[in-house]
Amino acid sequence: xxxxxxxxxxxxxxxxxxxxxxxxxxxxxxxxxxxxxxxxxxxxxxxxxxxxxxxxxxxxxxxxxxxxxxxxxxxxxxxxxxxxxxxxxxxxxxxxxxxxxxxxxxxxxxxxxxxxxxxxxxxxxxxxxxxxxxxxxxxxxxxxxxxxxxxxxxxxxxxxxxxxxxxxxxxxxxxxxxxxxxxxxxxxxxxxxxxxxxxxxxxxxxxxxxxxxxxxxxxxxxxxxxxxxxxxxxxxxxxxxxxxxxxx
Numbered sequence: 358x359x360x361x362x363x364x365x366x367x368x369x370x371x372x373x374x375x376x377x378x379x380x381x382x383x384x385x386x387x388x389x390x391x392x393x394x395x396x397x398x399x400x401x402x403x404x405x406x407x408x409x410x411x412x413x414x415x416x417x418x419x420x421x422x423x424x425x426x427x428x429x430x431x432x433x434x435x436x437x438x439x440x441x442x443x444x445x446x447x448x449x450x451x452x453x454x455x456x457x458x459x460x461x462x463x464x465x466x467x468x469x470x471x472x473x474x475x476x477x478x479x480x481x482x483x484x485x486x487x488x489x490x491x492x493x494x495x496x497x498x499x500x501x502x503x504x505x506x507x508x509x510x511x512x513x514x515x516x517x518x519x520x521x522x523x524x525x526x527x528x529x530x531x532x533x534x535x536x537x538x539x540x541x542x543x544x545x546x547x548x549x550x551x552x553x554x555x556x557x558x559x560x561x562x563x564x565x566x567x568x569x570x571x572x573x574x575x576x577x578x579x580x581x582x583x584x585x586x587x588x589x590x591x592x593x594x595x596x597x598x599x600x601x602x603x604x605x
Contacts, residue, residue, distance in 0.1 A: 379475060393459075411424050485503075492507055
């Protein structure tokens with residue numbers, strides 16, 4: 358198998374795998390929030406051993422995992438990438454948390470098309486985890502391909518990020534604690550108010566009230582694409598501006 362330059366972690370993974378092409382794998386980086394409990398990496402390795410088409414390798418305080426997907430032909434990989442469920446990774450994290458009683462999260466790279474992709478997918482998984490933990494701390498699975506806009510915004514200088522976010526948001530963050538989750542829900546549910554309300558576990562009228570308050574404060578309507586995009590961009594840049602340097 359062509360693993361030149363891929364690193365010891367790939368060699369360790371390959372000890373448990375038999376794949377002549379290295380195509381159709383997802384690479385994930387699993388990290389513990391806080392101080393890892395003793396022996397946690399061994400628990401991850403044991404779980405990988407018990408899963409069909411799963412491999413894992415320890416690297417310091419982190420564990421790299423690889424999961425073989427059921428996507429067959431190369432032509433279907435790109436077609437189905439964004440539709441892949443996060444459920445297998447979520448189940449892995451659920452099992453870890455139940456076993457060790459501490460929170461975990463995972464960053465996941467894009468599907469591999471061959472062994473030469475593995476080092477790049479490794480970096481993608483790491484970037485997805487870093488960005489996800491900054492921007493979506495309530496989530497446990499962060500996929501690289503779901504963070505395209507956020508990756509673009511991460512390149513903004515900190516001063517420019519803060520200037521833009523303050524100009525757009527004005528006093529909304531101070532007045533309304535719900536603005537970030539509300540705008541994110543509208544973006545993630547394609548501006549569908551009913552679906553966004555269900556995701557937020559609030560009544561539709563409650564969401565309408567929130568949207569009205571946001572519009573009054575910022576002059577931007579989160580129900581419109583241009584307004585929602587400007588607000589979401591400002592919220593992401595605000596997050597980036599709160600850290601000392603770019604997260605990536």
